[in-house]
Amino acid sequence: MTPTLGLVGARGHVGGELARLLAGHGGLRLARAASRQGVGEPLSAHLAHAPAGIVLEDMSPETVASWPVDAVVLALPNGLAAAYADALAAGPRAPVLVDLSADFRFDPAWAYGLPERHRERIRGARKIANPGCYATGIQLGVAPLLELLAGPPQAFGVSGYSGAGTTPSPRNDPERLRDNLMPYALTGHLHEREASHHLGHAVRFVPHVAPFFRGITLTITLPLARPLERDALVRRYRDVYAGEPLVRVTDDIPEVRAAAGRHDVTIGGFQVDDRHAVVVVTLDNLLKGAASQALQNLNLALGLPERQGVPRDPSA
Ligand SMILES: NC(=O)C1=CN([C@@H]2O[C@H](COP(=O)(O)OP(=O)(O)OC[C@H]3O[C@@H](n4cnc5c(N)ncnc54)[C@H](OP(=O)(O)O)[C@@H]3O)[C@@H](O)[C@H]2O)C=CC1
């Protein structure tokens, strides 16, 4: 029997991307979906890639806990996951639970869903907290130099406005963003704390949102305890990520427009001076920053091939 999945928040940006990936998975089937709106309507009326026969259900934790599925994905705004986690824990089944929100990313009882750094913890896990989009790029960009750092790396990040979700806000208002670049959360952004926590080393991060829809670019300056030749720097990243299907290391400076629609992270633009290294990281916030990574985690937790259902990116 093909494992089945229930999706809560199917009408959101991330929910829609995950439904699209599941349509091509072949080993995991979307079987239930919940939303505040459109209850009783076919999911396909809201999502182009939804399989036929799925009717949107109400979003009560009790309804979700009654679903006879092998996995549940929460793709809801922050602050809502606990009620579902509690209802599922008390329910008759114990499906794998993947939460896209930030609610459980600091909870040691949950596997932190960054496979490149926590693969064995995720394999077979029952509760997985999917990382934040910027936090994914920051951790993959900093990790290879952790032991060479002379202080906190500084990450300058820019995200497309899909990162701000579908609930209207200045950060996803195309009018406010037109010909603009909007700094926000100048200190203490959640992803600064999240990346520092999971790296075990302080990092500084300042986010900005831009008028394009999807994609993240991060320019990360890393203070070095001793000088490092550029070739050695590049080799370090290539060695750390050799064989990682969703991390691409390139000599070029990656550009965010090329990241839109890709499922991997691209790390490049390696530059050094006597005291610092600078790397550039790009990814699609809705894919490796969310849905593609969630699918990697679901596959690992369910014992399926890790990248099943994650399309191969055009080699570039
Ligand atoms: N966007 C991104 O780039 C990334 C987002 N994330 C995280 O993933 C989660 C989903 O993100 P995203 O898809 O962008 O969010 P959206 O705002 O696009 O969608 C959230 C979903 O939850 C429903 N919803 C919205 N508000 C509420 C509410 N107050 N109570 C219950 N349901 C609500 C929405 O619609 P409805 O019920 O009306 O159908 C929608 O289905 C969030 O926790 C976000 O922080 C993580 C990484 C990247």
Ligand SMILES: CC(=O)N[C@@H](CCC(=O)OP(=O)(O)O)C(=O)O
């Ligand atoms: C442009 C924009 O607003 N981006 C969001 C990041 C989206 C994300 O990853 O959300 P969570 O970590 O909250 O799950 C932000 O900065 O809060």
